[in-house]
Amino acid sequence: MKLPVVAAAFAAAFLTTSAKAQDVSAGERSWNKCRACHQVGEGAKNLVGPQLNGLFGRHTGAVEGYSYSTANKGANITWDEAVFAEYIKDPKAKIPGTKMVFAGIKNDKEIADLTAFLKQFDKDGKKM
Template sequence: MMKSVLFGALALVALAGPVYAQDAAAGEKLFMRCKACHQIGPDAKNAIGPDLNGVVGRRAGTEEGYSYSAALKDSGLTWDEATLTKWLHGPKKLVAGTKMIFPGFQKDDDIKNVIAYLSQFNADGSKK
């Protein structure tokens, strides 16, 4: 009995690493839906939406040189994982008056994967 429980726990630990890498790879594909408006990576610039380098952990509405809606600028939010999850379910549900027009993901897994992808980038666009 003890042995099988222990084996189960070890198997889970062994899986944790590769699963994370897969999340980010899946997130990169999903980021296609953001690319019409957002750039990320070493050469990213503000476009229709702000550049998303280093966005995870950043205060909302603070990317230099980007002209945000007053609603997002004054939201007082910080883009931690929980807040980003709500945002990606439907931006207008979190911040009424935002100018990000995105219907939102239906699947929590899609959101997790996109956040895993975004998390890879430092503020200067290099990868962690």
């Protein structure tokens, strides 16, 4: 009698994980919304926004040579998946006073895919 319960729990967990699976290719397509202001990859430079290599685990205002807003420098945030998801939905709500002018990405799946794309790049822009 316990086996059907375990099987049902496993199936539910698998389906939940599959439904939320990150799609790097879709994330790369979503990246097109970002690339006018940001770069990522080997040789990435700061543009209107900072380069985004090694974003996850980095502290706000930490990219050398980029002129951050006072709000961003003082935000005291370390980027992780949850913080990035909240930020990218509405940058000005997460960091009031940021100079990032972007309406945001509201779709959770698209955010997860973009996150997967960005997480490929280490601090030097090499794909991990």
